[in-house]
Amino acid sequence: MEEKTQDLLKATPEQLLYAKILEWGMYSGLLILLITFGLYTLGILDPYIPLDKISRYWSYNVHEYLEHAGIKNGWAWLGMLKYGDFINFIGIAILAGVTMLCYAAIVPTLLRSKDTVYAIMAVLEVIILGAAASGLLAVGGH
């Protein structure tokens, strides 16, 4: 009985796997974000929007900001990674993407334990987060 309770107190294998990947993603994302922000603010990489001009843009709404700065939305930042400001998006994307990885990783564990309903829900979550990340869900401007 005592042993059974001790077992119940422990996190399930899929929960531990999820935690491990989440931790890895969080630390790598934050570390990369801090390094790239250093490259940006220390002037090691030239920014697309000069530092002394940045304050002109953040009071615009997003539509005006993109138009005035000549920036495309969606995944266009991938083509602008040579700029100090856009390189920061690598860390941000890792932080925003790690949850998808966690969900995808626990699917086999859930299927092995014949937890089909939860495996389906995990797959659905990956699809939903993937759809959000894809940029296909377009939204109107102001």
Add this chain to the structure above:
Amino acid sequence: MQVNGKLWAMMLIGLFLLAVLVSPAFAESSAEGAASGHTWWFWPLVLFFVTFIMGILAVLGGVGGGVLFVPIISGFFPFHLDFVRGTGLLVALCGALAAGPGLLKMNLASLRLAIPVALIASTCAIIGAMIGLALPTNIVQIALGATIIGICVLMLTAKKSTVPDVPQADRLSSALRICGVYQEASTGEIIDWKVHRTPLGLALFVLIGIMAGMFGLGAGWANVPVLNLLMGAPLKISVATSKFLLSITDTSAAWIYLNKGCVIPMMVVPSLVGIMLGSFVGVRLLKIAKPTFIRWMVISILAFAGIKALSKGLGF
């Protein structure tokens, strides 16, 4: 060991900020910017200090950083609400990502409880983000102000139940096997928990998801009462699962804001670092702080920010 790790992390981040402040690029751009009012680093630096204080208050007041961030920064800083919401979501997301692994490993956050709830909340957060970005700014600002004032009322009136009485699990939660066991560290008691009213709880997460996405707020203020008071999960499980849940809900909405272009690194990084450092300090101050006073202070600040958001939206 863990405390030393955090101290080292704080020192490294402090040194990093110092390096930024004394860098030649910083001085050069500052001189150019000085001619046109504030230097470029003025607002990011103020943002860092304000979010640092926010991080302390969030821990002491028992609220998430996101719920303080959006109304305060949108009310008192020159940043447009679009960028504040994008940054607010990333702030709440990072707080949840930092806490999530530990809570899952300790089995305080329940993945079994979170998965069905997150599926609904994250889908609705996407819808909320799309609505929020399509609506005129003043309408969002008015709705934000009203929501923040509602949160204040909720904080003042909502009770908490350490271990709610759940006579019987409902059919849905039984089928999904949403239950668990945890040990209360203060008493050593083993608590067997289950939930009820699951369909109603899940329905409320539709609303919570939409609001989280629409305003860029973390939704801990709504998650905890629903999980604890309505569904009957123990308070510790509710708080931990809610915090972990934000890492999923906010991820979906954050991608919408990110893809729309509402993320400016110069706002995101100082805010993240500020909130995280503030949270470390807040945890240390927890031992000596007076929680009731801090809670009243947080509610007052929120109410003020809510009124400010309302008046800004109404054009006063």
